Amino acid sequence: MIIKRILNTLFLLVTLFSFSQQNLYTSFSIPDNLKQNANAVVRDDATTIILQSSQSMLVTEKRIVTVLNKEGNDAVNAYMHYDDNVNVKTLEVLVYDNFGKVIKKIKEKDFRDVSAVDGGTLYSDSRVKYLEYTPIKYPYTIEFNSEYETNNTAFINSFFPVTEYFLSIENSSYTLSFPEELVIRKKEKNIEGYKISKDLTSTKIHYSIKNVSGIKPEDYSPNFSDIVPKVMFASKQFSLKGVNSEVENWNEFGTWMYHDLIKSTHDLSEGTIIKIQELVKNEPDNIAKAKKIYQYVQDKVRYISVQVGIGGWQPFNASEVDRLGYGDCKGLTNYTMALLNAVGIESNYSVVFAGDSQRS
Known part of the structure; x- marks a missing residue:
């Protein structure tokens, strides 16, 4: 009898989790306050960075965005910059209709692959792979999955959940893990007034934010980067294009x-x-x-x-x-x-x- 109750409880938890996950792929489940002043809504954006050492970094991102109208297409942000020091492990997109049904699967080979520099550059190994997708109708949802490994640890991605006007955030999280011997510095900007959760230990940094309504631009307002939250990170010990260094100030x-x-x-x-x-x-x-x-x-x-x-x-x-x-x-x-x-x-x-x- 006890075993049966345990199994029923586990089944209920799995069902509820699957249902909640499925809800992320349809616009029907977006809270009304997040639809105001929004062309798109980030349903979930989870960035995980593992500094394996001062010479190796693994970056993983899963980003789910519901695009409400054509002005929201740019909020998808499905791209990856890379060069000879970046090993792309995963790059794919799933497209869902408004009912949460997968209507298209896009693999790495289907991304556009172009130079990431302008015409004034004779040669560079900097390139970018980006999604080129024309939706049939709105709303639709994009799930972007990426993972890459690099030996460049001089620049660590920031926690930057709100990236543009008319973009609401349902949930966004950032986790940075690192060996205890590495010294990680951080700088918080504009986090006052936002409900940001953080958990800091000697080997892990975690930030998350939920339910941020879209921001509407106003005349004579400050620069966008001066009003939205951002947390920047840097390692005291790092490698830049194969050159190792240790910098404190x-x-x-x-x-x-x-x-x-x-x-x-x-x-x-x-x-x-x-x-x-x-x-x-x-x-x-x-x-x-x-x-x-x-x-x-x-x-x-x-x-x-x-x-x-x-x-x-x-x-x-x-x-x-x-x-x-x-x-x-x-x-x-x-x-x-x-x-x-x-x-x-x-x-x-x-x-x-x-x-x-x-x-x-």
Whole structure:
């Protein structure tokens, strides 16, 4: 009798779980408050990151999004950036109709695969695979499953549940697991006013958020990124394109970049050094000399981007830019710095981020 009751209880729990899961694939179960100001609703977004070591990271995501109208198509976000350091393990999409029935299965080979850089780049190993799907009718639901492994641990995905206007969140979670010997730093932004749960231990970080109604843009409102919650993470010990490092603060970051990536690239030939010294010898001061050198660089070289491996961060040698007559932002910056150094003018190599773009 007791065994029978246990079996009946287990059956009921399994049934309830299956029913609740099935409810995520139809718009009928979306709470009314989440449909307001929403073109799409994230039903569940679970990101799991396992830092296996400072040189290996496994990232898994399961994202279920119900798209209510055509303006919500962009909220699907079914894509994956990759390069030679990323091993794609899983990439697939299931499409459901409004009643929760699977109407299409899309495998990795069916994703569009294109370069992830613009026309100004001569060559790069950065690419992106993305879903190209035209719905037959609305609403519909997309389930996006992805998993990849990488030896780049310098950049850990953030917990960023609300990614755009007119997007509601039913449930979103983020879990970061790591060995106890790794030191993980985090920075929380704009989490006040949101019901965010978090659980922090010596080897795991977990955040979750539920029932966030869509945000409607307003005139003269702050930047979107300044009003939505975001938690950023970084490991003190990391690997970037095969270069290992340990960085505690910005000073150590700058020291690492200079000594490991930049210092060895200031290798102008003796002939170029003599030429540039001759060019500025009659200028009255360092400002005038710098202007002459900037004009020299502008007349001599042109911008062409080549970003492969650590080349996305490490500039070409100054001698190569001088010989070839071209380089990317890092290469041209570094070349100009080497020319200034050749005539005794101190300058500093700087890395600047604007939005999602890195510039040197």
